[in-house]
Amino acid sequence: MKNDPRSHGLWEASAPPAPPTAALSGELDVDVAVIGGGFTGCSAALHLCEGGASVAVLEAEEIGFGGSGRNVGLVNAGMWVMPDDLPGELGDVYGERLLQLLGEAPSVVFELVERHAIPCEAERRGTLHCAVGPKGLDEVRERERQWRARGAPVRLLDAEETAAKVGTMAYAGALLDERAGTIQPLAYARGLARAAIAAGATIFTASPVIAATDERDVWRLATPTGVVRARSVVVATDAYGTGVFPQIRREQVHLPYFNMATPPLGDNVRHSILPERQGAWDTKEILSSFRFDQAGRLVFGSVGALRGGGQMVHRDWGRRALARLFPQIAGIDFEYQWYGQIGMTENSLPRFHRLGRDVVAFSGYNGRGIAPGTVFGRCLARLLLGEIGEADLPLPVTDPLPAPRRALREAYYEVGAQVAHLAGARL
Template sequence: MKNDPRSHGLWECSAPLAPPTTRLSGDLTADVVVLGAGFTGLSAALHLAEAGASVVVLEGVEIGFGGSGRNVGLVNAGMWVMPDDLPGELGEVYGTRLLHLLGDAPSLVFELVEKHAIACEVERSGTLHCAVGAKGLAELQERARQWQARGAPVHLLNAEETAHKVGTSSYSGSLLDLRAGTIQPLGYSRGLAGAAIKAGARIFISSPVVDAEEADGGWRVRTHNGSVWAKWVIVATNAYTTHVWPQIRAELVHLPYFNLATKPLSANLRNIILPERQGVWDTNEILSSFRFDQQGRLVFGSVGALRGLGQSIHPNWGRRALRKLFPQLADIAFEYEWYGSIGMTSNNLPRFHRLARNVVSFSGYNGRGIAPGTTFGRTLAQLVLGYIQEADLPLPMTEPEPVRYRAVKEVYYEVGAQIAHAATARF
């Protein structure tokens, strides 16, 4: 997008076309104006429109421009935080609610894909969280125990079972989560947009919001070429928030993440590597992830930005790391490379904010945007529609808290990933 092949890479080249949209021109009125056309904003718009509300979505660039169109495409349940730790972080009531909601979140994604016939290369064979060494295996053993105590369909696999499913003996075990799967994320975003438009929502791209102010009992949200007056505002810009309600950006540390996609592999290789088509990520502190697309390309990613020195360091690391995992891929070339930003919070949990009267947001997905973003979008729609109250939400209402030394931390992540990837191939 924006003539940058490193923004969305493979996903932009393989996703179905976005539904026809235009730039906002003139002044409109709606019940709700949604800022951001990613998973959260589009899910909110779809559920609001299906309930009969008048909805306008304002997107600064294009549908799925932010993390929603760039990520790996793993549709995972839960968050990074261990299940037993959530009540301690959020209190018993909110912790239990969030566990139930996000444990079931992948099913909502798959239901929407089926209901609206969204072409997004959906695979429902689960995901594999792979253990690196004894420490990684101990972490997964505990995670498995906690989820299984709650009846979740997760299974701890030993090294041999993991090698059979992944195609490498590099891991000491894995956690198979049958609730999860993979999608083509930009295709999913565009499909949600098409479904929302069909339900009656109006979506405008190339329409960045320049300011917002209370007016006539609601909010007047302005772009360069028009405005929308609405009673409610949903802010769904997350890590790509700019200067309007900038307190969201101020509490998020950007973690860069890149993906590299090989050329399509042969049928023989696809029968050995991830033969059941699970998506994978590992327990390393600087994690890596990989999965197939439907054309047989292996999409391989890790922490880092493909700019400056990272343009050469990270792809070179990717070749070395793939060679260690799968020696058969020693001579494989990457056809696509792209990257984006993950919004990280101080406790690895998302945030719900009431930014002003009738202005609400969820943000801070910490690399788990697909299923939580879809689910929280529906939750915001339910709140605006009056189906639920703030006291019924899965997260407490909090005030945004700026992260100290945020810029320093972001530089540390980017440069640290370059140093780590320059020095090692991980295994």
């Protein structure tokens, strides 16, 4: 996108075309305007239209341009925070409600994929959280205990079982989560958009909102070439939002994350690495993730930005790290390289905000945008349709507060990842 092969890489090269869209021209009146055409925005639009509302989506760039089209494609349940910690952060009611919603969220994603026949390489074979050393094993063991206490289908694997499922002896164990899986994320975002259009939504791309005016009974949203008037507004920009509601971006610290994809591997090699096609990531502070796409490319990622000196540092680290994990592909180069930004909140949990009269937003996915974005978009639709009240949401209303020392911390993450990867393939 925007003639930059490092923005969406393999996903742009392999996704089905986006549904035809154009920039907003003229004036339009709708029930709800959605700002942002990613997972949250397209899910909200789809469910609003299915509930009988008229909807216009205003996307500044292209469908799935932000984090929705750049991530590794793991459809996970829950968040990074340990399950038992959520009630302490949010209170018992919201904590348990959020856990239940996010525990069921992967099922919602895969059901939408099936119902709308979205071609997004969906694989519901689980994910593997791989333990690095004794500390990592303690972490995944505790996650298993906490999720199993809530009835989740998770299972702790020992080192031998992990090696059989991953294809390396590098890990002390792993947590297998059978709720989860993988998708081609940009293809999924485009498929949600196509489903929303089929349900009655109008999606405008290349249409950044440059002014938002509350005219008491409606909101007037202006783009460079048109105006939308709407009774309610959904702000679904998350970490990439810089327009008329910049509070969403300011409360998050950007953590850069890159992915690199090998050429399609031969059958013998593919059968020796992730033979059951789970997606995987590890417990390191500067984590690594890996999974296959449908064509047999191994997609490998970690923290870092592929710009400046970082492009060479992270590429070379990726080759060394892959060779240590999987010696059978030592020396292989990468066919695609791309990166984006993860929005991190102070407590590593998402937020629900009211940004004005009838202006609502979920944000702060902390690297877990696929399943949460999908179900939070549905929650916003139900709220605006009157099917649920604010007290029924999975998160309380909070005010967006700027993240302290945001610019300094973002620079630290980018430089720190380069330093760590320059040192070698850390396992």
